[in-house]
Amino acid sequence: MGNHHNSAKAPVLEVKNISLSFGGVKALTDISFDIREGEIRALIGPNGAGKSSMLNVISGFYHPQIGEVWFRGEKRPPMKPYQVARQGIARTFQNIALFKGMSTIDNLMTGRINHMHANLFWQALWKGPAEREEIEHRERVEHVIDFLEIQAIRKTPVGRLSYGLQKRVELGRALAADAQLLLLDEPMAGMNLEEKEDMSRFIIDVNEEFGTTIVLIEHDMSVVMDLSDRVVVLDYGRKLADGEPDDVRNDPSVIDAYLGVSHDE
Numbered sequence: 460m461g462n463h464h465n466s467a468k469a470p471v472l473e474v475k476n477i478s479l480s481f482g483g484v485k486a487l488t489d490i491s492f493d494i495r496e497g498e499i500r501a502l503i504g505p506n507g508a509g510k511s512s513m514l515n516v517i518s519g520f521y522h523p524q525i526g527e528v529w530f531r532g533e534k535r536p537p538m539k540p541y542q543v544a545r546q547g548i549a550r551t552f553q554n555i556a557l558f559k560g561m562s563t564i565d566n567l568m569t570g571r572i573n574h575m576h577a578n579l580f581w582q583a584l585w586k587g588p589a590e591r592e593e594i595e596h597r598e599r600v601e602h603v604i605d606f607l608e609i610q611a612i613r614k615t616p617v618g619r620l621s622y623g624l625q626k627r628v629e630l631g632r633a634l635a636a637d638a639q640l641l642l643l644d645e646p647m648a649g650m651n652l653e654e655k656e657d658m659s660r661f662i663i664d665v666n667e668e669f670g671t672t673i674v675l676i677e678h679d680m681s682v683v684m685d686l687s688d689r690v691v692v693l694d695y696g697r698k699l700a701d702g703e704p705d706d707v708r709n710d711p712s713v714i715d716a717y718l719g720v721s722h723d724e
Contacts, residue, residue: 468496469532470518471640477526479512480678486512487523487696495638499666499673501687501704503680503718507631508678509696514642517674518550519543549638551629551646552655559618565626566617567603567651569594570635602632606668607661615662623654630661640672641665647679655682684708 470493479487487509490619494500502510515521517528528535530546538546549570557566607627617628624644624709633641646662647655659682665671677683683690683704690707694701694716700707707713707718 464583468498469527471496473528473529473533474513474516475529477513477516477523477528477560479509479516479521479523481562485696487516487693490526490693490696490698492691492701493690494672494674494700497666497670497672498664498688499675499686501677501683501690502693503677503683503690503707504693504699507695509540510645510693512696513693514550514644514674514676517543518548518642529674533653547637547639548641549633549640550646551626551633557617557625557629557632560613562614562616563609563620563631564600564604566615567600567631567635568596570632572600574638596627599637600635603631606634606664607631612701621654623650623657626650626654626658627661630658630665632669634665635668638671643673643675643677645676645678647677647682655679659686680708 473493475491477487477490478485480501481626490509490513502513504510507715512521516523519538519542522537530548558569561569604610607630609624609627609631612624612628617625620628630646643662647658650658662675663675663686666673675683675687677686687704688702689702690700691698692707694712699716700710700713702710
C-alpha cells in the first residue's frame with residue numbers, strides 16, 4: 460500500500476523549528492519536518508505528544524512563538540484558518556464538526572463555501588434555484604457522493620447517521636472543498652473494525668484518485684504502517700523520529716516511548 464510515491468517530489472509544506480507554548484507550558488519544541496506532494500504522511504506519538512497542536516499550527520489555529528511554516532516554497536505569514544483553507548488546506552476534527560440538522564448533501568455544499576460568493580452560498584443552500592456556478596458546485600458535490608458511496612444518505616440529516624458514516628461525510632466535505640492538503644485528526648477513533656477498513660480504503664482512494672496529499676494522526680499502528688509513506692513521531696512535544704514506516708517501527712527510541720510509562724492527556 461504505502462511507499463508508492465517518488466521520494467524526489469517537492470515538499471508541499473514544511474514546518475521549520477516550530478516551538479509553541481501556552482502560558483509557559485511548552486506544547487511543541489523545535490519541530491521540523493516536511494510533507495511531500497502526493498504522500499500520506501503520518502503523525503504519531505503517545506497522548507499529549509503535541510500532534511493536534513502541530514495540526515493546529517499547520518491549519519492556522521495556533522501561531523507558534525518560534526519557527527516558520529513554508530507552503531509551496533514560500534514562507535507563510537501568520538494566517539487565520541479561513542485564509543489557510545483558501546490555500547487548499549482542509550482539516551477534519553476528532554469531534555465531528557458537521558451541521559447535525561442539515562442533510563449530507565447540504566453539509567457537503569458547505570465545503571464549497573471558499574469557492575462561492577457569500578450570497579450565492581446562502582442562495583444555493585436555502586433557495587436552490589440553479590445558476591450556472593451553483594450547478595458546477597452541485598456537480599462537484601455529486602461526484603464526491605458517488606466516490607464515497609453515500610448516495611443512499613444524501614438527504615438524511617447527518618445527526619441521524621452512524622458514527623462511521625458521519626466521519627465519511629466529514630471527509631466528503633473536505634473533498635468537496637477541493638483540498639490539496641488534507642489534515643485528518645484521528646479519522647478512525649471510535650470506529651469498529653469494519654468502519655476502519657472502509658475509512659482506510661477511502662483514504663487510499665482519495666490519495667490515489669484525487670492526488671490529495673494527506674497528513675494523518677492515528678493511534679492504530681497497523682493502520683499507520685499500512686497507509687503511510689512516511690511517519691513523524693512526536694513525544695512530549697519533541698520530534699523523536701522521522702522516516703519510512705519500517706525504519707520508525709524499529710527505532711529503539713520510538714519503541715521506548717510507546718512501551719514506556721503511559722502518558723496522560
